[in-house]
Amino acid sequence: MASLGDLERSVMSLLWDSGQRLSANEVCEQLDEDLAVTTVLTVLSRLEKKGLVQRERTTRPHRYAATASREEHTVQMLNEVLGTVPDREAVLARFIGGVSECEAAALRKILSP
Amino acid sequence: MASLGDLERSVMSLLWDSGQRLSANEVCEQLDEDLAVTTVLTVLSRLEKKGLVQRERTTRPHRYAATASREEHTVQMLNEVLGTVPDREAVLARFIGGVSECEAAALRKILSP
DNA sequence: GAAACAGTTCTACATTGTGTAGAAACTTGT
DNA sequence: ACAAGTTTCTACACAATGTAGAACTGTTTC
Numbered sequence: 001m002a003s004l005g006d007l008e009r010s011v012m013s014l015l016w017d018s019g020q021r022l023s024a025n026e027v028c029e030q031l032d033e034d035l036a037v038t039t040v041l042t043v044l045s046r047l048e049k050k051g052l053v054q055r056e057r058t059t060r061p062h063r064y065a066a067t068a069s070r071e072e073h074t075v076q077m078l079n080e081v082l083g084t085v086p087d088r089e090a091v092l093a094r095f096i097g098g099v100s101e102c103e104a105a106a107l108r109k110i111l112s113p
Numbered sequence: 114m115a116s117l118g119d120l121e122r123s124v125m126s127l128l129w130d131s132g133q134r135l136s137a138n139e140v141c142e143q144l145d146e147d148l149a150v151t152t153v154l155t156v157l158s159r160l161e162k163k164g165l166v167q168r169e170r171t172t173r174p175h176r177y178a179a180t181a182s183r184e185e186h187t188v189q190m191l192n193e194v195l196g197t198v199p200d201r202e203a204v205l206a207r208f209i210g211g212v213s214e215c216e217a218a219a220l221r222k223i224l225s226p
Numbered sequence: 227g228a229a230a231c232a233g234t235t236c237t238a239c240a241t242t243g244t245g246t247a248g249a250a251a252c253t254t255g256t
Numbered sequence: 257a258c259a260a261g262t263t264t265c266t267a268c269a270c271a272a273t274g275t276a277g278a279a280c281t282g283t284t285t286c
Contacts, residue, residue, distance in 0.1 A: 003116055005273045009197070024233080036276050041234065043274080060282070061233060074204045075211060077194045081187060084122070089219055091187045096223050098188060106202055108224050110209050111217055118244045137262080149247050154263065156245080173253065174262060 002050060002077065007033075011043050012052060016070040021056060021063035115163060115190065120146075124156050125165060129183040134169060134176035 004012065014030055015022065022030075028040045044064050047053040052073065056063040068076070082088045096104065117125065127143055128135065135143075141153045157177050160166040165186065169176040181189070195201045209217065 071207045075208045081190045094184045095188045111221050
């Protein structure tokens with residue numbers, strides 16, 4: 001349910017990079033493309049409805065921020081993908097089989113008790 | 114680019130479960146829903162275009178099979194998700210931080226040299 | 227407090243992906 | 257050559273997304 005379009009992804013990326021609460025105008029300016037503010041507002045609303053963005057309604061202009069960090073969100077995505085298969089560990093085994101030795105070492109370190 | 118709709122997913126699931134090359138008719142029969150064969154053929158064609166399904170055109174009826182195993186395909190999805198972030202390992206670290214002790218043990222075993 | 231302005235919501239339209247299937251075209255055994 | 261089975265073409269509905277104008281609302285200023 002949390003698939004994002006290109007523009008939605010750009011906006012999230014922006015919010016993640018600047019850990020700040022941004023106004024729609026700020027988001028609009030910082031985007032590479034040259035879009036109408038209403039466009040950005042629409043996208044922000046949609047992201048809010050999807051639960052990816054949190055909006056401060058008390059201030060004027062409203063300020064928007066990502067509800068979860070990029071990492072948290074991506075982990076959620078990973079788990080969503082893993083939820084589509086019957087044997088989660090089989091997939092993880094194969095995933096690990098495909099990573100570089102370098103990354104494998106990093107994973108070992110993370111896992112070491 | 115490899116997001117699947119519900120029906121597409123059902124069909125893939127079927128092809129994965131039966132490791133066989135199936136005809137459109139067989140797929141159609143084995144699906145729970147009661148669909149027209151042409152519907153199944155459309156979906157199979159779309160899956161072929163996406164590269165998820167391979168079709169034997171020499172036989173009559175054509176036979177369809179998944180190009181990659183469910184695990185391979187899911188790993189590809191995982192890597193696609195991981196490709197959207199700048200710091201892949203940060204995500205993996207967080208992912209591992211969230212798994213059960215049981216699964217962590219399994220991962221350690223897979224990673225052990 | 228009315229006007230000007232900034233910001234937000236509503237509404238709308240185009241495009242694309244997906245589910246769905248009939249009509250038309252094609253293949254093959256008899 | 258025809259009937260039966262199979263595939264391709266075409267088509268339509270519905271949802272998600274990109275896009276933005278029109279209308280509304282809240283704020284500031286004279």
